[in-house]
Amino acid sequence: MTAPVMAALQWVGSHSALEPLGPQAARIHGLWRFMWIVAAVVFVAVMAMLVHAAAHRRRGDGEAAKERTMRRAVGVATALTVVVLIVFLALDFGTGRALTMPPQEAVQIRVIGHQWWWDVRYPSPDPSEEVQTANEIHVPVGRPVVIRLESRDVNHSFWPPSLVGKRDLIPGEQSSIWFRADTPGVFRGQCAEFCGHQHAKMGFLVIADPPERYAEWMAAQRDSAHTPSDSSARRGQEVFLASSCVMCHAIKGTPAGSRVGPDLTHLASRRTIAAGTLPNTRGNLAGWIVDPQSIKPGTLMPSNNLSPDDLQALLSYLETLR
Amino acid sequence: MRILAVVLLLFLPALGACERESRRFSETPPTADPSQTVRLSPLEPGPTTRQDTLKSAYEDNAYATSQGKRLFTQFNCVGCHANGGGGMGPPLMDGAWLYGGEAENVFSSIAQGRPNGMPAFGGKVSSQQIWQLTAYVRALSGQLPKDVAPGRDDHMQRKSQEQQTDPAIPRDTRAKPAGQV
Numbered sequence A: 001m002t003a004p005v006m007a008a009l010q011w012v013g014s015h016s017a018l019e020p021l022g023p024q025a026a027r028i029h030g031l032w033r034f035m036w037i038v039a040a041v042v043f044v045a046v047m048a049m050l051v052h053a054a055a056h057r058r059r060g061d062g063e064a065a066k067e068r069t070m071r072r073a074v075g076v077a078t079a080l081t082v083v084v085l086i087v088f089l090a091l092d093f094g095t096g097r098a099l100t101m102p103p104q105e106a107v108q109i110r111v112i113g114h115q116w117w118w119d120v121r122y123p124s125p126d127p128s129e130e131v132q133t134a135n136e137i138h139v140p141v142g143r144p145v146v147i148r149l150e151s152r153d154v155n156h157s158f159w160p161p162s163l164v165g166k167r168d169l170i171p172g173e174q175s176s177i178w179f180r181a182d183t184p185g186v187f188r189g190q191c192a193e194f195c196g197h198q199h200a201k202m203g204f205l206v207i208a209d210p211p212e213r214y215a216e217w218m219a220a221q222r223d224s225a226h227t228p229s230d231s232s233a234r235r236g237q238e239v240f241l242a243s244s245c246v247m248c249h250a251i252k253g254t255p256a257g258s259r260v261g262p263d264l265t266h267l268a269s270r271r272t273i274a275a276g277t278l279p280n281t282r283g284n285l286a287g288w289i290v291d292p293q294s295i296k297p298g299t300l301m302p303s304n305n306l307s308p309d310d311l312q313a314l315l316s317y318l319e320t321l322r
Numbered sequence B: 001m002r003i004l005a006v007v008l009l010l011f012l013p014a015l016g017a018c019e020r021e022s023r024r025f026s027e028t029p030p031t032a033d034p035s036q037t038v039r040l041s042p043l044e045p046g047p048t049t050r051q052d053t054l055k056s057a058y059e060d061n062a063y064a065t066s067q068g069k070r071l072f073t074q075f076n077c078v079g080c081h082a083n084g085g086g087g088m089g090p091p092l093m094d095g096a097w098l099y100g101g102e103a104e105n106v107f108s109s110i111a112q113g114r115p116n117g118m119p120a121f122g123g124k125v126s127s128q129q130i131w132q133l134t135a136y137v138r139a140l141s142g143q144l145p146k147d148v149a150p151g152r153d154d155h156m157q158r159k160s161q162e163q164q165t166d167p168a169i170p171r172d173t174r175a176k177p178a179g180q181v
Helices: A003-012 A023-055 A061-100 A211-222 A231-242 A282-290 A309-320 B001-022 B055-059 B062-074 B103-112 B127-140
Strands: A107-114 A118-120 A131-134 A136-140 A145-151 A156-159 A167-169 A176-179 A185-191 A203-209
Touching: A023 A061, A023 A176, A061 A211, A061 A282, A107 A136, A118 A136, A131 A136, A131 A211, A136 A145, A136 A211, A136 A231, A145 A167, A156 B001, A167 A176, A203 A211, A231 A309, A282 A309, A309 B103, B001 B062, B055 B127, B062 B127, B103 B127
Parallel strands: A107 A145, A136 A203
Antiparallel strands: A107 A118, A118 A131, A145 A176, A156 A167, A156 A185, A185 A203
């Protein structure tokens, strides 16, 4: 593979329903494989019959006896079809039931869909302990995770194919889905319900960490942003608070508290920007701030006319938000 | 010949739909900002000057007005103006305009702020977004064509204000001297 493709894979993560990496996805994959094999057998059998029928011409003699065998053949084929469909139905029901029963003692996460990004919140009885991030869901390996899904605008659908199937996010409704990641790793997910202009660029990452690393991550996320020590980043903070950024984004520990766009308190710890559209590098961030409309036309983020010095200071500040 | 005319007539609505649906995603800030040239009073020394604005690019466009509606809630305009009915701030769905109801007046009121509580959003909200808000604010008082004004609400409402049929109050969009509302 070429170098750019390899580089891209490091932030994309695994994204295939055919390579299940959790028990839920494995069940769906097992059902799918069984259906595929049965369908393949049926297809081959039907084609063989067709070839047979085309090759053997009907003759005039013994018409009545032939009619009878043919009627029997059609009856057997119909019965077999019904049996196969009932078996499919039963297996499908079993799989669906196993996937919907949420286990006790699960990690609770709220995911709110927006055009076109994912708001991720870890609720806590103590509001100051609540963690808010975007487009990146960290989960502990081996523990079930229940995701409560909501939408603020239109229908979306939550789908990390390597872990579990799809579940729709519907405005005014709450739905939920649960999964368990058995191996540490990065799994990509995607909005699976057409939701407007940038539906394709509405991805997210599920990052499964061993329990200790997950606890570390959670502790770091609970922290507020610190006032930067070097002068360039400090100026960047002023730029942030004095320009249009502050109208939509929140940074804990500063007066910025708007909830229109993603929370940026720990922006630099995230792997991607713009809902999985680009890797989170200084260059990409600069392009995104200055002209988001050419990267993701129609996004609510407006273009920003910052002077080069202000932009560099702002980037230095955003890089301190670990 | 008559058939041709009928066919052409059938295509006529399609032409109108183009302008209504096209989406303008970015704006070059300096040319888009009329707040330097806008007049707060209809009185002016010397000959009357024409004002160039981007009014039509946003006000004939359903996408821009619905984005404006979204921003109206998200930037908390509803905090003072409610959904047009007013509260701490003046109502926006009647015919009275303290600082003028033309697009460029509304734009500069948002950008520059106004006495007694209206904050200046210029520099914090991009001029493109102010244009979208302007289009929506004018839709609230029925000054925009009905096919452009947003037709649905996210909350419960009998009929959205910007889709009302008969404005009960006469529309006078000229700027008035203070105190004469």
